[in-house]
Amino acid sequence: MAATRDSSGRASPATGSEETELRALSIDTIRGLSMDAVQAANSGHPGTAMALAPLAYVLFERFLRVNPADTEWPDRDRFVLSAGHACVLQYSLLHLCGYDLALEDLRQFRQWDSRCPGHPERGHTPGIEITTGPLGQGVANAVGMAMAERFLSDRFNRPGREIVDHRVYAICSDGDMMEGVSQEAASIAGHFGLGKLILCYDDNHITIDGTTSLSFDGESHTDRFAADGWHVQRVEDSEDVDALEVAISAAREEHERPSFIAIRSHIAFPAPNAKDTAKAHGAALGEDVR
Ligand SMILES: Cc1ncc(C[n+]2csc(CCOP(=O)(O)OP(=O)(O)O)c2C)c(N)n1
Numbered sequence: 001m002a003a004t005r006d007s008s009g010r011a012s013p014a015t016g017s018e019e020t021e022l023r024a025l026s027i028d029t030i031r032g033l034s035m036d037a038v039q040a041a042n043s044g045h046p047g048t049a050m051a052l053a054p055l056a057y058v059l060f061e062r063f064l065r066v067n068p069a070d071t072e073w074p075d076r077d078r079f080v081l082s083a084g085h086a087c088v089l090q091y092s093l094l095h096l097c098g099y100d101l102a103l104e105d106l107r108q109f110r111q112w113d114s115r116c117p118g119h120p121e122r123g124h125t126p127g128i129e130i131t132t133g134p135l136g137q138g139v140a141n142a143v144g145m146a147m148a149e150r151f152l153s154d155r156f157n158r159p160g161r162e163i164v165d166h167r168v169y170a171i172c173s174d175g176d177m178m179e180g181v182s183q184e185a186a187s188i189a190g191h192f193g194l195g196k197l198i199l200c201y202d203d204n205h206i207t208i209d210g211t212t213s214l215s216f217d218g219e220s221h222t223d224r225f226a227a228d229g230w231h232v233q234r235v236e237d238s239e240d241v242d243a244l245e246v247a248i249s250a251a252r253e254e255h256e257r258p259s260f261i262a263i264r265s266h267i268a269f270p271a272p273n274a275k276d277t278a279k280a281h282g283a284a285l286g287e288d289v290r
């Protein structure tokens with residue numbers, strides 16, 4: 001995405017401001033597709049998809065090593081959306097990155113026989129690595145994938161022939177943190193020092209029924225993961241693409257421990273009336289988003 005074309009059609013490096021503009025356009029496009037797909041279905045979860053558009057952009061554009069034309073390439077990076085309710089975000093990314101998922105498929109979001117069902121389903125939509133929706137489970141699946149990578153690389157790699165060398169990136173939400181299974185999985189990931197696992201936590205202070213202060217503000221997730229032996233970082237603004245990139249780069253540099261990145265976001269950003277509301281968790285924004 002970071003290149004422009006001159007009059008002869010040759011790609012030339014983008015200037016700083018061109019790159020910033022392109023980046024903003026890309027993120028807005030992800031956000032717009034996600035909002036529109038939910039609106040068209042009048043069903044789904046727009047708020048988290050909107051708020052996490054910059055994170056998804058950074059992950060897919062800057063870091064994820066995949067081949068959209070060969071979704072089963074064994075050494076691909078894995079991406080797990082544990083917060084599966086926000087799958088319209090993943091569908092938007094898959095479409096824009098060139099997977100076999102057309103705009104028409106996005107238009108069919110949440111319809112009968114759709115290739116874009118209400119939660120991601122492995123084997124149904126190209127590029128979906130794992131079925132998610134039951135909160136917590138995607139975190140455990142991501143840990144399992146990182147364990148598999150460790151096993152396969154130990155078993156098959158030889159000096160100068162590292163045929164298994166990939167990372168697992170996952171996004172989770174408050175509900176994932178609430179479920180015990182995520183903590184059990186975090187414990188063993190810390191024990192094994194799964195350095196190729198990077199878990200991004202959407203710290204938006206909102207769940208399905210209101211703010212986290214109703215039921216879930218008594219513990220520090222960063223301290224909990226640190227206690228389990230994880231490398232822990234915080235990003236204070238989910239709109240700060242540079243900070244996201246720096247944090248993910250640092251997580252990649254950490255080889256001995258799995259990484260947890262808590263990212264403060266605002267659900268449904270930037271829709272003024274929906275932002276920071278639980279309503280934006282699971283309802284279309286409506287025709288008038290002012
Ligand atoms: C195990 C489990 N229990 C309940 C649900 C129903 N559910 C879907 S999303 C959600 C919580 C939403 O809060 P959060 O995870 O913070 O997501 P956000 O609203 O921030 O996107 C719940 C309880 C579920 N998907 N899985």
Ligand SMILES: [Mg+2]
Pocket residue numbers: 173174175202203204205206207
């Ligand atoms: Mg939340």
